[in-house]
Amino acid sequence: MNLFLVIAGGILGLIVGSFLNVVTLRMNTGKTIGGRSHCMQCNRKLDWWHMVPFFSYLFLRGRCDFCKSSISVQYPIVELATGIIFALVISRFGFHVSTIWYWIISSILVVIAVYDLRHFIIPWVPNLLLAIMGFITLFIPSLHFVTGNSWFQIPTMWNLFSGVIIALPFFALWLVSRGRWLGLGDVKYMVSSGWLLGLLGGVSGVLYAFWIGAAWVIVLVLVQTIRKIIAPGLSAEIPARVPFGPFLVVGTLLVILSGVDIQALIQSIGLVY
Template sequence: MISLAVVGVPLELLAVLAGGLGAIIGSFLNVLIYRMHTGRSLNGRSHCLSCGRLLRWYHLVPVVSYFALRGRCGCCGAWFTPRYAAVEILTATLFALVVLMAVDVVEVMMLWAIMSVLVVIVVYDLRHLIIPDELVVTLVLLTTARAGYWAWLYLDSTLPFLATAVAGLTVAGFFFLLWYLSGGRWLGFGDVKLSFPLALLVGSSGAFSMVVLSFWVGAGVSLCLLGLSTLARRLRGKTPVWFLGRTLTMKSAVPFAPFLVAGALLVFFFHVDVLALFSWNAT
């Protein structure tokens, strides 16, 4: 075990460095998300989708280039989707948070990998309303490895590991029931599969809060989008609201995976405990 404190660098500086690494990884994840399941290779140089020119190295500095060029192609001025910068900023933030909370170097590595897969899953689901199976399988392997590592290193019994596994199965069973009863209208089967590794990530003590928070975040975001689209209809006649490249209507399928991941990360990084939110009222 190599503790982060042993490295001898202040934790805040490590977090900033981790953020920089996260931005670079995020820009690679953008390429991965864009080219996944398209048959395009991962090692071709990036080029502008509008004018086709190859992007120079100074157009490819994560986050910085996007804002320096004000979101446009350096050659032809075509707009780039803000998704690229959003993915880089999100990955950078998650990488920094991992360093602030992980206990040793091995866990940092595992969590960076887990966060990277989560970013790809969320963005892919937002774009395509589907979660590729290989991403879920990768996530299951990584979260199982992390739970096993913890049990092996820090706990002298296998009970917590078993409790985590049971929590994972319970959460997945609950979502399976929702999926089955709604005939797949409330959430997709991909969300059922995803809930298992996410529960492994937050553990048995966080699984309940994760589920509740994912519904709260989902309800909040859905209400905001509904309000926005109603407002836009009032203001601009029938002009539809665009959200992440899709037109929103009352019946739009809203992907559930981003809410699940949001719930899991709120519990994981900020230890949000749904039951504790209410207990101060009762006492």
């Protein structure tokens, strides 16, 4: 893979990431998306060197150049994450239309994850876009995460209903728990990602999400326990709710970027033994 292309993809990702920050902050607030050209606190107009994605945050040490109020750490994190994802996408798909397809899809995924982290809601507009793009992907093997060579196919029944098949048991859980175990947004997301990845890929994405989510909770509990032993006075409790959306997004990205679904995973373990 051409290193220049990967770096260019990463830089594009940093720029897109800074746009996605604005989108997630202004979505459902009635504000228009007009760029971040003023400081949120002192309202002073920012110069270009205050707005270089990721690097300005480092250079300014996380503070406004004028009033020294702190800039949300969300900015550099989202910019860097998008940059890394974009670089990984182009290093996987190369100079191919799939790269642009998955750049758009990963931008939608970043918005969903960040919005869910902030508001505990998976926003319906990006989720609907994801569902539409996922449905289109079913018909175009060249755009599938395990890229085929043809530009049209009639999907199998399993793949055509993959989103619904995957989401149905979780919809039942949502009904039974009256939305306490997972949100309806999570269920709808599973429909979108099921279409995007096909039945096997979609199941894999959800399973990866549960594994990573479980690992995350275990790490949180461990950190908490260790902190209580070392400094009993400083006990910040584990957050009562952890949004599931970001884990679903990471699971989806893992499938897209690695191209490894559950079947491939089991086969590779089979080779080891």
